[in-house]
Amino acid sequence: MIELKNVTKTYGLTKALKDVSFKIEKGEIIGFVGPNGAGKSTAMKIITTYTAPTSGTATVGGYDVLENPYEVRKILGYLPETVPLYYDMLVYDYLEFVGEARHLNGQLKSRLGWVVEACHLESVLHRQIGVLSKGFKQRVCLAQALIHDPDILILDEPTSGLDPLQIIGIRNLIKDLAHEKTIMVSTHILQEVASIADRILVINEGRIVAVDTYDALRAKIGADKIIYLDVNVDKATLKSSLNAIKGIEQLEFLSATDHSQIRVRIHYRSESVPSELDQMIKTQNWPLNEFHKEGLSLEETFIRLISQGKEVQEKAVEGGNA
Numbered sequence: 001m002i003e004l005k006n007v008t009k010t011y012g013l014t015k016a017l018k019d020v021s022f023k024i025e026k027g028e029i030i031g032f033v034g035p036n037g038a039g040k041s042t043a044m045k046i047i048t049t050y051t052a053p054t055s056g057t058a059t060v061g062g063y064d065v066l067e068n069p070y071e072v073r074k075i076l077g078y079l080p081e082t083v084p085l086y087y088d089m090l091v092y093d094y095l096e097f098v099g100e101a102r103h104l105n106g107q108l109k110s111r112l113g114w115v116v117e118a119c120h121l122e123s124v125l126h127r128q129i130g131v132l133s134k135g136f137k138q139r140v141c142l143a144q145a146l147i148h149d150p151d152i153l154i155l156d157e158p159t160s161g162l163d164p165l166q167i168i169g170i171r172n173l174i175k176d177l178a179h180e181k182t183i184m185v186s187t188h189i190l191q192e193v194a195s196i197a198d199r200i201l202v203i204n205e206g207r208i209v210a211v212d213t214y215d216a217l218r219a220k221i222g223a224d225k226i227i228y229l230d231v232n233v234d235k236a237t238l239k240s241s242l243n244a245i246k247g248i249e250q251l252e253f254l255s256a257t258d259h260s261q262i263r264v265r266i267h268y269r270s271e272s273v274p275s276e277l278d279q280m281i282k283t284q285n286w287p288l289n290e291f292h293k294e295g296l297s298l299e300e301t302f303i304r305l306i307s308q309g310k311e312v313q314e315k316a317v318e319g320g321n322a
């Protein structure tokens, strides 16, 4: 449905996209995730024909964005990063205006009714857009993107600046649309799309660094399990003892001192590590304050994802920042 092949985009000296290729199938929900400045909006502007690639090709529904921009615009709905609303217009008038610009003609009334219901705008239909809350403004903008019933939806950070309840509202709306449309939704917060996306496309510094289901990505990069250990022992002793255990991938020291109470997060792969560690602590008779297993947090998963390729090698056993 959407395909980018070797797309680059430069703005003066800035390379916003570097050799980006990906393919989105019909009916998929894609989470497009990356930190600020990664190139998300640029890629979306290329897909929606609002900016041209410097090199490479982009097609949407089989249409090339440069050769057939009007065909592309017909089949997609776009929620840009900055909401393009006319603040002095009433919600209803604005949506009617957009529908007319989309040449909905005889279908205008029924489409209007549908988007108003889908985006829960009944209560604000006759209010001025400018006085609405941010959440309602965002929904008006979504309604604008949906009014012509496009097959494809490109949503650029639809939840940014919204409160948690509003975020859930937008997420549910995306879920409701999921069965019928191909949806690409960008965010700098992995958590916001983890539960709704079929696949996650991770972008960093203009390059696609990972594409997979959320579970597969997590399994790939967060394959380590973690033990949190808080023990009263000298750091050097602890370190050399831990180095003797096979299957430990990384030590992350959290304590400020090198003596007495040492806190460390132990990343490991091998299932035998916890029992070996337990055995060692007992044999050495180290006073133990805490010993528990934990998983990688969403943030950690995200940071691993975006630094993937660069830092995978840094997992050798090493001392932390203490």
Ligand code: ADP
Pocket (backbone or CB within 6 Å): 011, 012, 014, 015, 016, 034, 035, 036, 037, 038, 039, 040, 041, 042, 043
């Ligand atoms: P994201 O949406 O992931 O935050 P953007 O696509 O907006 O990232 O930006 C990618 C890079 O391109 C950034 O370094 C940004 O500063 C730069 N950039 C984006 N738009 C322009 C522009 N119109 N002119 C110059 N640089 C731009």
Ligand code: MG
Pocket (backbone or CB within 6 Å): 040, 041, 042, 081, 156, 157
């Ligand atoms: Mg952006």
